[in-house]
Amino acid sequence: MSTTQSDRLRGLLEPLVAAKGLDLEDIELSKAGKRRMLRIIVDSDEGVELDACAELSREVSDKLDETDAMGEGEYVLEVSSPGADRPLTEHRHYVRATGRLVKFQLSEGGDLVARILGVDDEGMDLEVPGVKGRKATARRIAFTDIAKARVEIEFNRKDKKEEEA
Numbered sequence: 298m299s300t301t302q303s304d305r306l307r308g309l310l311e312p313l314v315a316a317k318g319l320d321l322e323d324i325e326l327s328k329a330g331k332r333r334m335l336r337i338i339v340d341s342d343e344g345v346e347l348d349a350c351a352e353l354s355r356e357v358s359d360k361l362d363e364t365d366a367m368g369e370g371e372y373v374l375e376v377s378s379p380g381a382d383r384p385l386t387e388h389r390h391y392v393r394a395t396g397r398l399v400k401f402q403l404s405e406g407g408d409l410v411a412r413i414l415g416v417d418d419e420g421m422d423l424e425v426p427g428v429k430g431r432k433a434t435a436r437r438i439a440f441t442d443i444a445k446a447r448v449e450i451e452f453n454r455k456d457k458k459e460e461e462a
Contacts, residue, residue: 309360320339320340323338403444404443414435
């Protein structure tokens with residue numbers, strides 16, 4: 298998608314998304330056969346429910362219909378939340394991932410898998426899981442030391458509510 302069209306769509310849609318208490322994470326426009334696919338990714342600190350996506354989709358569709366932002370021709374509109382495997386790129390992504398296990402690719406080289414305990418403006422406090430029966434260790438990492446980061450899916454982790462019970 299051209300920068301001009303992306304900027305125009307963002308300017309048009311961001312107020313709609315913000316009015317719902319959501320963050321506009323990404324806008325993707327791609328070809329899907331003869332049609333175009335417009336994918337709008339939204340998120341919030343509490344996550345995004347399916348009903349909120351459906352309601353926002355109707356409002357976005359109405360807004361796009363009353364403007365010429367998509368030009369002529371057919372397109373498919375999809376409004377969704379980011380997948381669990383999306384890269385962590387913004388400060389708010391790390392805050393939302395607090396308590397989660399994350400795989401970091403470090404700027405200096407190498408990988409680190411650790412649980413985010415807390416986030417501030419400069420970086421994060423982490424808990425690095427122990428290996429082979431050893432205790433977990435604490436570590437501090439600065440945002441400048443991170444090349445890439447992605448939440449690791451944990452299938453056997455107990456929910457906080459289960460741990461407290």
